[in-house]
Amino acid sequence: MKARIVLVAMLMAMLLLPGATASANAGGVRGVTGSMKLEPPDWGSYYRVWLNFNIHEVNPITHDAKGMIHGQVYSEEFGWKRLWFEAKCVSFRQFEGKAAAVFVATIVRREGWDAIPTAGNPGEYLRWQVVDGGMPGGRGDVWMLDYFDYSSFTEYWPMYPGGGCNDFRIDETNYADHGNLVIH
Numbered sequence: 001m002k003a004r005i006v007l008v009a010m011l012m013a014m015l016l017l018p019g020a021t022a023s024a025n026a027g028g029v030r031g032v033t034g035s036m037k038l039e040p041p042d043w044g045s046y047y048r049v050w051l052n053f054n055i056h057e058v059n060p061i062t063h064d065a066k067g068m069i070h071g072q073v074y075s076e077e078f079g080w081k082r083l084w085f086e087a088k089c090v091s092f093r094q095f096e097g098k099a100a101a102v103f104v105a106t107i108v109r110r111e112g113w114d115a116i117p118t119a120g121n122p123g124e125y126l127r128w129q130v131v132d133g134g135m136p137g138g139r140g141d142v143w144m145l146d147y148f149d150y151s152s153f154t155e156y157w158p159m160y161p162g163g164g165c166n167d168f169r170i171d172e173t174n175y176a177d178h179g180n181l182v183i184h
Contacts, residue, residue, distance in 0.1 A: 030092055031056035031067070032101045032130060032183050036141055036176040046076045049174075051143065053130070053181065055087040055103055063165045065090040069105055073113075081112040083120055091165035092183065098140070099132040099183040102168045104161055124156035129168050136180035147171040 032055045039048050055067035069085040085105035093100050104127050113119035120126075126145075133140020148157040150171045161167070 029056055030060070030090075030184060032090065032103065032181070034181040035179040036130075036143055036181050037178040038143065038174050038176055040174045042172075048074045049143075051179075055090050055101075055105075057090050057092075063089040063091045065103060078113050078116065081110065081119055083107055084109040085126065088125075088160070089165040095129070095131050095142075098134065100129055101183050102127065102129045102165045104165055107156065118152070118154050118156070120156045124158055125160055126156055127161045127165075127168060129170070130181055130183070132181055132183040133176075141176035141179065141181040143174045143176065144168075144170050145172040145174075 032053045035050065035052045037048070037050050039046075050072040052070045053067075055065050055069065058064040058066050065087040067087045069083075069087065071083040071085070073081045073083075075081075084107070086108050087103055087105045090101055090103040093102065104125055107120050107122050107124050107126070109122060110120055128146065129144040131140070131142035131144070133142065145155055146161070146169050148154045148161075
C-alpha cells in the first residue's frame with residue numbers, strides 16, 4: 001500500500017513539474033532573435049551584410065546575456081568575411097516608440113578579410129543597438145553601430161566598452177532590406 005501511495009505521489013509530481021516550470025518562465029526571458037539583411041548605401045564599394053541574432057537576457061539587473069550573433073559581409077572588393085560573436089550583456093529600451101536592445105558581444109571567431117586591420121579579431125568587442133520595426137521583410141528593423149573610433153571607422157573595441165549596455169551613442173544607422181528581427 002505504501003509503495004502505491006509513493007508511486008502515485010511521484011507520478012503526480014512528474015505531471016505537475018513541467019507546468020510549474022513553464023508558468024515560471026512565461027514572459028520572464030527577454031531576448032533578440034531573428035535576422036537582417038542589409039545593403040548599407042554609405043559603405044563605398046558594393047557591400048551586403050547578413051546578421052543572425054539569438055541573444056537572451058540572463059539577469060535583468062546586471063544585463064548579463066547569453067547567446068550568439070553570426071554576421072557575414074560580402075564586398076565586391078574584399079570577398080567574404082564571417083564573424084561569430086558571443087553576447088555579454090543586453091539592455092532593453094524604446095527608440096522612437098519601438099522596441100530596441102543594446103548589446104555588447106565579443107568576437108569568438110573570424111574568417112576572411114585577413115589583410116584588413118579593422119575587420120575584427122577574436123577578443124574584440126562590439127556595441128550595437130537594434131530596433132524591431134514590428135513587421136517582417138525590412139519594414140523598419142534598424143541596426144545601429146557605436147564605433148570604438150568613428151574617425152577611423154574602427155568598429156570593434158579592444159576592451160569591454162565603458163558603460164557596457166547602459167551607454168550607447170549612435171555613430172551609424174542602417175535599415176534592414178530583408179529579414180525579421182524580433183525583440184521579445
